[in-house]
Amino acid sequence: MKYAFANRVRHLQSSAVRDILKIVGQGNVISFAGGLPDDDLFPLEGIEDAFNRVFKTGKKSLQYMETEGYRPLREVILHRMAKKGISGFTSDEVLITTGSQQAIDLFSRIMLSPGDVVLTEDPTYLAALQVFKSYEAEVVAVESDDDGMLPGDLEEKLKQYHPKCVYVVPTFSNPAGRVWALERRKQLIDLVHRYKVVVFEDDPYGELQFTENEVYTPLAALDDGTRVMYTSTFSKTAVPALRTGWITGPYQIIRMMAQAKQANDLHSNSLSQQALYELCTHYDLDAHIKHLIEVYKSRMEIMVRCLEVANLPNVHFVKPKGGMFLWIEVDERIDLTSLLDKAVEHGVAYVPGEPFFAGNPKKNTMRLNFTHATPEKIKQGMNLLTHVISTEMNKHLVEIGE
Amino acid sequence: MKYAFANRVRHLQSSAVRDILKIVGQGNVISFAGGLPDDDLFPLEGIEDAFNRVFKTGKKSLQYMETEGYRPLREVILHRMAKKGISGFTSDEVLITTGSQQAIDLFSRIMLSPGDVVLTEDPTYLAALQVFKSYEAEVVAVESDDDGMLPGDLEEKLKQYHPKCVYVVPTFSNPAGRVWALERRKQLIDLVHRYKVVVFEDDPYGELQFTENEVYTPLAALDDGTRVMYTSTFSKTAVPALRTGWITGPYQIIRMMAQAKQANDLHSNSLSQQALYELCTHYDLDAHIKHLIEVYKSRMEIMVRCLEVANLPNVHFVKPKGGMFLWIEVDERIDLTSLLDKAVEHGVAYVPGEPFFAGNPKKNTMRLNFTHATPEKIKQGMNLLTHVISTEMNKHLVEIGE
Numbered sequence: 001m002k003y004a005f006a007n008r009v010r011h012l013q014s015s016a017v018r019d020i021l022k023i024v025g026q027g028n029v030i031s032f033a034g035g036l037p038d039d040d041l042f043p044l045e046g047i048e049d050a051f052n053r054v055f056k057t058g059k060k061s062l063q064y065m066e067t068e069g070y071r072p073l074r075e076v077i078l079h080r081m082a083k084k085g086i087s088g089f090t091s092d093e094v095l096i097t098t099g100s101q102q103a104i105d106l107f108s109r110i111m112l113s114p115g116d117v118v119l120t121e122d123p124t125y126l127a128a129l130q131v132f133k134s135y136e137a138e139v140v141a142v143e144s145d146d147d148g149m150l151p152g153d154l155e156e157k158l159k160q161y162h163p164k165c166v167y168v169v170p171t172f173s174n175p176a177g178r179v180w181a182l183e184r185r186k187q188l189i190d191l192v193h194r195y196k197v198v199v200f201e202d203d204p205y206g207e208l209q210f211t212e213n214e215v216y217t218p219l220a221a222l223d224d225g226t227r228v229m230y231t232s233t234f235s236k237t238a239v240p241a242l243r244t245g246w247i248t249g250p251y252q253i254i255r256m257m258a259q260a261k262q263a264n265d266l267h268s269n270s271l272s273q274q275a276l277y278e279l280c281t282h283y284d285l286d287a288h289i290k291h292l293i294e295v296y297k298s299r300m301e302i303m304v305r306c307l308e309v310a311n312l313p314n315v316h317f318v319k320p321k322g323g324m325f326l327w328i329e330v331d332e333r334i335d336l337t338s339l340l341d342k343a344v345e346h347g348v349a350y351v352p353g354e355p356f357f358a359g360n361p362k363k364n365t366m367r368l369n370f371t372h373a374t375p376e377k378i379k380q381g382m383n384l385l386t387h388v389i390s391t392e393m394n395k396h397l398v399e400i401g402e
Numbered sequence: 403m404k405y406a407f408a409n410r411v412r413h414l415q416s417s418a419v420r421d422i423l424k425i426v427g428q429g430n431v432i433s434f435a436g437g438l439p440d441d442d443l444f445p446l447e448g449i450e451d452a453f454n455r456v457f458k459t460g461k462k463s464l465q466y467m468e469t470e471g472y473r474p475l476r477e478v479i480l481h482r483m484a485k486k487g488i489s490g491f492t493s494d495e496v497l498i499t500t501g502s503q504q505a506i507d508l509f510s511r512i513m514l515s516p517g518d519v520v521l522t523e524d525p526t527y528l529a530a531l532q533v534f535k536s537y538e539a540e541v542v543a544v545e546s547d548d549d550g551m552l553p554g555d556l557e558e559k560l561k562q563y564h565p566k567c568v569y570v571v572p573t574f575s576n577p578a579g580r581v582w583a584l585e586r587r588k589q590l591i592d593l594v595h596r597y598k599v600v601v602f603e604d605d606p607y608g609e610l611q612f613t614e615n616e617v618y619t620p621l622a623a624l625d626d627g628t629r630v631m632y633t634s635t636f637s638k639t640a641v642p643a644l645r646t647g648w649i650t651g652p653y654q655i656i657r658m659m660a661q662a663k664q665a666n667d668l669h670s671n672s673l674s675q676q677a678l679y680e681l682c683t684h685y686d687l688d689a690h691i692k693h694l695i696e697v698y699k700s701r702m703e704i705m706v707r708c709l710e711v712a713n714l715p716n717v718h719f720v721k722p723k724g725g726m727f728l729w730i731e732v733d734e735r736i737d738l739t740s741l742l743d744k745a746v747e748h749g750v751a752y753v754p755g756e757p758f759f760a761g762n763p764k765k766n767t768m769r770l771n772f773t774h775a776t777p778e779k780i781k782q783g784m785n786l787l788t789h790v791i792s793t794e795m796n797k798h799l800v801e802i803g804e
Contacts, residue, residue, distance in 0.1 A: 001628050003600065003655055004566060006515045006537075012661040034466075042461040051453050059444040062641035064436075098500055098667040105666045113408045131665045135408075164406060198405065226403050239464035241673040253405055259414040263533045264507045265500035269671040271643040 011133035030381035032303075032368040033349040035174065035324060041295060042239050043279070043288050050278035054271060065270035067262045069096025069246070073277040077246050080280070084206070085221030086230060086248065095254050095261065098268045100204050100245035103231040105131050106257045106264065107165075107200060107247070112137040117163040121149060123327075123356030123365070125174045125202060128167055137164070141359035146318055148180030151187040158195040165198045171216045172205040172323025175356045175367035179216055179321050189222045198253070199223075203232045204245075205323035207289050210297040214321070226250055234276055236324070237289050242272040293322075299370045299378055300326065306382035312390055326368045327353070330389060333396045335363045339388065348384040413535040432783035434705075434770040435751040437576065437726060443697060444641050445681070445690050452680035456673060467672035469664045471498025471648070475679040479648050482682070486608070487623030488632060488650065497656050497663065500670045502606055502647035505633040507533050508659045508666065509567075509602060509649070514539040519565040523551060525729075525758035525767070527576045527604060530569055539566070543761035548720055550582030553589040560597040567600045573618045574607040574725025577758045577769035581618055581723050591624045600655070601625075605634045606647075607725035609691050612699040616723070628652055636678055638726070639691050644674040695724075701772045701780055702728065708784030714792055728770045729755070732791055735798045737765045741790065750786040 054061050068074070074091035081089075097103040104127070112118070114136035120129070122141030132139050140161055143153040148170060157163070166188070170180035180188075192199050201219045209216065220230035233245035247257065261267070279285060303326055304319055314331035330336065337352040353365025373381060456463050470476070476493035483491075499505040506529070514520070516538035522531070524543030534541050542563055545555040550572060559565070568590070572582035582590075594601050603621045611618065622632035635647035649659065663669070681687060705728055706721055716733035732738065739754040755767025775783060 001652060001654065003652070004513075005658060006511070006513050006518070008515070009512050009658055009662075012512070012658065012665065036466055039461045039465045042464045044457060044461050044464065047464065048454070048457045051457075052450070055446065055450045055453075059441045059446050062444045062446065062449065062643040063441045064438055064637075064642040098670070101665075102667040109408070110411050110414070111406075111408050113410070116408070127665065127668070134662070134665050235466075239673075240466040241464040241671065243667065243669070243671045250403060250405070252403070256407060256411055256414065260411075260536070263414065263503075263529065263536050264666065265504040265645065266529070267645070268500070269643065269645045269674055271641075272671055272673065 008134055008136055011130070011136065029344055029347055029349050030373060030377050030384065031349040032370070032373065032381060032385070033351045034369055034372060036369070036372040037236055037240065037292075037324070038295070038372055041292055043283065046279055046283035046288070047239060047275065050275040050283065051271075053278040053282065054274040057274075061271060061274055065267050065273070067258050067267045069094070069268060070270060070273035070277060073273050073280070074246070076277055076280045081230070081248065084218055086218055087221075088225045089248050093251050093254050094246055094248050095258055096268050096273055097231075097245045097247060097261070098265065099235055099243045100202065100231045100233040100247070101127060102261075102264075103245055103247040104128050104200070104202065106260045107229060107253070108132055108135050108137070109260045110253070110256045111164050111198070117161040119154070119157055119161070119163045119166045120358050121168055121173065122359050123175055123353060124167065124358060125169055126356050128202065129358060132167070139358040141357070146178060148178070148184035149188060151184065151191065154188065155191055158191060158197060163197055165200050166192060167200045167202065168219070169202045170219060171203055172208065172320065174205070174323070175325055175351070175353065176327040177318065177320035177323050177325045182217060185217065185219055185222055189219060189227065192227050197227070199228045201228055201230045203230060204236055206232065207237050208293055208296060208324065209322040210293060210300065211321045220248065229253060237285065237292070238276065238279060242276060243269065244272055244276055296324070296371050299373070299375060302375050302378050303368065303370045303382060306379060306386065310382070310386035310390070312386060313393065324369055324371045326370055328366050328368065329362065330364050330366075331393055331396070332364045334389065334392055336366045337363050339392055342392075343385060343388045346384050346388050348381045348388070350385065410536055410538055413532070413538065431746055431749055431751050432775060432779050432786065433751040434772070434775065434783060434787070435753050436771055436774060438771070438774040439638055439642065439694075439726070440697070440774055443694055445685065448681055448685035448690070449641060449677065452677040452685065453673075455680040455684065456676040459676075463673060463676055467669050467675070469660050469669045471496070471670060472672060472675035472679060475675050475682070476648070478679055478682045483632070483650065486620055488620055489623075490627045491650050495653050495656050496648055496650050497660055498670050498675055499633075499647045499649060499663070500667065501637055501645045502604065502633045502635040502649070503529060504663075504666075505647055505649040506530050506602070506604065508662045509631060509655075510534055510537050510539070511662045512655070512658045513566050513600070519563040521556070521559055521563070521565045521568045522760050523570055523575065524761050525577050525755055526569065526760060527571055528758050530604065531760060534569070541760040543759070548580060550580070550586035551590060553586065553593065556590065557593055560593060560599060565599055567602050568594060569602045569604065570621070571604045572621060573605055574610065574722065576607070576725070577727055577753070577755065578729040579720065579722035579725050579727045584619060587619065587621055587624055591621060591629065594629050599629070601630045603630055603632045605632060606638055608634065609639050610695055610698060610726065611724040612695060612702065613723045622650065631655060639687065639694070640678065640681060644671070644678060646670065646674055646678055698726070698773050701775070701777060704777050704780050705770065705772045705784060708781060708788065712784070712788035712792070714788060714795065726771055726773045728772055730768050730770065731764065732766050732768075733795055733798070734766045736791065736794055738768045739765050741794055744794075745787060745790045748786050748790050750783045750790070752787065
C-alpha cells in the first residue's frame with residue numbers, strides 16, 4: 001500500500017541515536033553508543049517519596065493542567081537557573097516541555113519556514129539537526145575550534161545567510177564535549193545583537209561539571225533577556241523517564257511556543273511535574289548531582305587512561321571537563337562509520353561521528369559515552385575498541401606498505 | 403522587540419479550549435465549558451498502587467525508553483481494542499503518544515503539506531482544526547446529519563478536493579455528542595477505499611457509552627487495516643495527568659509517525675506508561691469505567707431535564723448516548739459567542755459552538771460539559787444559563803415586537 005506523505009517526511013529518518021538505543025537493548029555488547037545516564041545511580045527512593053507526596057495532595061493532582069506547566073516547578077527552575085547567573089525572568093517565561101528535545105522542536109516549529117537557515121557548531125547534536133531538517137530549514141556549519149565558534153566565520157555567515165537562529169551547546173557539548181571560552185560566548189552575544197538573530201542555547205549537561213574552580217557562564221546569563229532561548233532538562237540530573245525539560249527566554253517566543261505546544265500535546269505529564277517539584281524541595285538534588293559528578297568523572301578518567309595506555313597513533317581527543325561524552329579523532333585513513341559493524345561483532349559499540357556533522361563529515365571521529373557502563377565494562381570495552389582500531393590501522397599500514 | 407516567526411504561526415492562536423481552562427480555574431463560575439472528567443472519580447488508590455508496583459521493579463524503570471512506547475502496555479492496548487472488534491494489528495502497529503492530541507499532531511506532521519485538504523465533520527474537534535491549520539492545510543466540512551457524514555456530499559468532496567485524509571469522531575463526538583449509524587460508517591470505509599484516502603478515527607470517548615444494548619463499531623473494526631488510523635487515550639477512562647494516548651494503523655504510517663515523534667519528544671513519559679500497564683493488569687479498569695458511566699449518565703440526564711423544564715422556545719438538542727458533551731442549538735437570533743460574557747457575569751460558563759465549525763459557524767450553538775460539575779452545580783448552573791438565554795430571548799422578542 002502506498003501512502004501520500006507530506007514533503008517534510010523526506011527529512012525524517014530513523015536516527016543513529018534510535019538505532020543505538022536498540023544496540024544498547026541487546027545484552028552482549030558493551031555500549032559506549034547511547035547517551036544514557038547510569039540507572040544504578042537513579043534517586044529511586046527520592047522519586048518514590050516525591051510521587052507519594054503528590055498522591056497525598058489528593059485527586060486534583062491527576063487532572064489536566066495548563067499548557068505552560070506546573071507553576072511551582074517553574075518557580076523552582078527559576079531559582080535553580082538564578083544560581084547559574086540566569087535572572088530577570090518570571091515563571092511566565094518558563095515553559096515546561098517533554099524533555100528538552102520538545103523545546104528544540106517547538107522552537108523550530110514556530111521559527112523555521114522552509115529554506116530558513118540555522119547556524120550550528122560542527123559537529124553538533126544529531127537530533128537537533130534532524131529537527132531543523134524536518135522543518136525543511138537549511139543548516140550551515142560555523143567554523144569552530146576548542147574554544148567555540150570562530151567569531152570571524154560566524155559574522156561572515158550571519159551576513160551571508162541571514163539565519164533565523166544560531167543553535168549551540170556551549171557547555172560540555174554533544175558530541176564533542178567542548179566548552180566555549182567566556183570571550184567567545186561574549187562575542188556570540190554581541191554578534192547576535194548586532195545582526196538581530198536569536199541564539200538557542202541547549203544546556204542539558206551544564207550541571208555535570210567535573211572541574212571545581214572554573215565557571216562556565218551560560219549565554220542566557222550574558223544576554224539582556226531578548227536574544228537567548230535557554231533550554232535544559234531533569235533527564236540527566238534526576239531521571240529521564242519523567243521526560244521533563246524546560247525553556248526560558250523572551251516572553252513573546254515562549255508564548256508562541258506554548259501555543260504550538262497546545263496543538264502538539266496540550267501539556268506535558270503533569271503528575272511528573274508535581275513529583276519533580278517535590279523532589280526539588282524535599283530531596284537534596286544538588287548533593288545527588290555532586291555524587292553523579294564524582295562517579296562520572298572517575299569513569300571518564302578510566303576511559304581516557306585506557307586510551308592513553310593503548311597509545312594508538314594519530315589519535316586526538318580533549319579530556320572532557322564535564323558532560324557525558326568523549327569525542328575522539330583517529331587516523332584519517334580509518335572510517336569509523338564502516339568500522340562500527342566490526343566493533344559490534346567484537347562486542348563494543350560507539351557512535352560514528354559522521355551524522356553529527358552539518359557540513360563535511362569527518363569519518364575518522366566517534367563519540368563515546370562514559371556514564372552508562374561500569375568501570376569494569378569501560379576497561380573491557382576500551383580494550384576491545386582499541387584492539388579493533390589498531391587492527392584496522394595495521395591493515396592500512398600493511399596495505400600501503402608503511 | 404520583534405522576532406521573525408515562521409509563516410505557520412499565523413495559524414497558531416490561543417484556543418477557546420485554553421481560555422476555557424482558565425475560566426475553570428477561577429472559583430466562582432460554574433463551568434460547563436471545559437472537557438474535564440470529574441477528579442473526585444479518579445482512581446487515585448489504583449494509580450498510587452500502580453506506581454508503587456513500578457518502583458518495586460527497580461531503577462531501570464526510570465531510564466530512557468524506545469520511541470514507540472512500553473511494549474507490554476501496547477500489548478494491553480491491543481487486547482482492549484480487540485474487545486471492540488479492532489484486530490489484526492501487532493504491537494509494532496501501536497504508537498504510544500502524549501495524549502491523543504499528539505497522535506493528531508504527529509499524523510498531520512507526516513501527512514499534510516501546505517495546501518493539502520482535510521475533510522471533517524462540521525462541527526468538529528476544535529484542537530484538531532487548529533492542528534490541521536497549523537500545518538497550513540485547508541479544512542473542508544462535509545455535510546452531516548445526526549447519523550454522520552452524508553455519503554453523497556462526502557463522495558463529491560473526495561472527487562473535488564483529493565483530500566489527504568478524512569478526520570472524524572464517529573462515536574460520541576466532540577462537540578456534537580453525535581454517534582454515526584453503522585451504515586454510514588460502512589459507506590465511509592467504502593468511499594475512502596475507492597478514493598484511496600486515509601481516515602483518522604479519533605475515539606477518546608468511545609468507552610463512555612450510556613446505552614446498554616447498542617454496539618457502535620469503530621471504523622477501524624470495519625477496515626482491512628489499510629485505511630484507518632485509530633486513536634484513543636487513557637485520559638477519560640483513567641486520568642488525564644499521565645498524558646498517555648495511542649494510535650494504531652498501517653505499519654508504514656505508524657513507523658513514519660514514530661520517526662516524527664523521535665524528533666518531537668524522543669518518547670512519552672515512560673514511568674507513566676509502566677504505571678498504566680500495572681493499572682490495566684492489577685486494577686479492574688472496566689469496573690471503574692462502568693462506575694464512570696453510571697455517574698456521567700445521571701449527570702447528563704439531570705442536565706437534559708433542566709433544559710426540558712426550562713422549556714425555552716426553539717431549542718434543539720439530541721440526548722447524548724455517551725461521551726462528555728451536550729450540544730445545544732438555540733433560537734437563531736441568539737448569538738451565543740457574544741452572550742458568553744453575560745453568562746460568565748451571571749456565574750456560568752459554556753463553550754460557544756462557533757470555533758468548532760470548519761465551514762459556516764452557527765453562532766446559536768453551544769457545547770456543555772456534564773462530567774465535571776456535581777449534580778447540585780449542574781442544576782444551579784442550568785438555572786443560571788437558561789435564565790440568561792431566556793432573558794436574551796425576551797429582549798429579541800421585545801425588540802422585534804413579537
